Amino acid sequence: MSALEHLTLDQATLAAARDGDMAACEAIYRRFEKPVYSLAYRLCAHREEAMEVMQDTFIHAFGKLHQFRGDSPFWPWLRRVAVTQSLMRLRRERLHRFWPARAPRPDEHTPDRTGEGLDLSAALARLPRTARAVVWLHDVEGYTHGEIAALMGRTESFSKTQLSRARARLRAWLDPEAEGSPCEVMIRS
């Protein structure tokens, strides 16, 4: 992901996309579809929902391209949009709380195929949505507790608590014999 962090868009593509050129938009989409979808999937743990978040992210980003300064890497800006869209969807669950179909359960089978990846991916998907978002944003995307708190409209201590509990649960699920039951882990942490 490090190469992505520093990837800048050429000015011609950016200018064309700002003007609504669909080929330029597609070129940007092709370059970033995988990281955006991956991020959305890790936060949502649901393929269809991740697909919706990805769509919303690109729609929103293309509509706001004029706000992006072309002299900086594009991914941090786009990632911010993707994270915001994902978290807004989390919030939207409250709006749709009477519609069970709009709050899907995490996928039971993740697309990963490698041995350890499957276990970790499945464990991540089992976390509650907020805890999953906190652990992913902090441990993978490098957000600080302050940034997470601001994004979620919560306190830093809330973010820290969520992270601590999420890590404890993950460790317990990944290595139950070493960790004891999740409840014991929660008490210890």
Next chain:
Amino acid sequence: MRSDDSELTDLGARLRELPGLSPPRDAWPRIQERLRARRRAHRVVFPGLALAASLVLASALGLHFGRQGALGPANEQAWLAQSQQLEQRLRELDGAGGVIDGDQAALMDDLEDRIAAVDLQLAGGASGEQADRLLARRVSLLSELVALRSDYGNQSRSVAYIL
């Protein structure tokens, strides 16, 4: 006990090593369609009279609810009750089915995004007048969403309006 820093670092490293995922192949065509729909939606299209009337009503409701304390609920509980009624109406409309074209879907997405943005601000600990103003805004947006969803079953032309 495996809760030391190295263990946490290891967990973070393992999470970062999870493989990237590819979206479905039909993702771009769907985005492209929504982009085109959104562009159409930003051009003013004159809808049928019935629809125009309902949108005027929605707009009036928005102004009405936007004027804090003018005629609407005067406290948080009343706004919340109003929100719940509108959400219930949305649920009923959602269950009624129907076909939504791209333009309408884009507008509904936009409204839902705005509602979610208001919810984010409310979750941020807004209180007093600010909370009241946000709740009024939420009711206004919900009203517009209800009006839009109410229309799509009856109309035969694509429609757009600018908020």
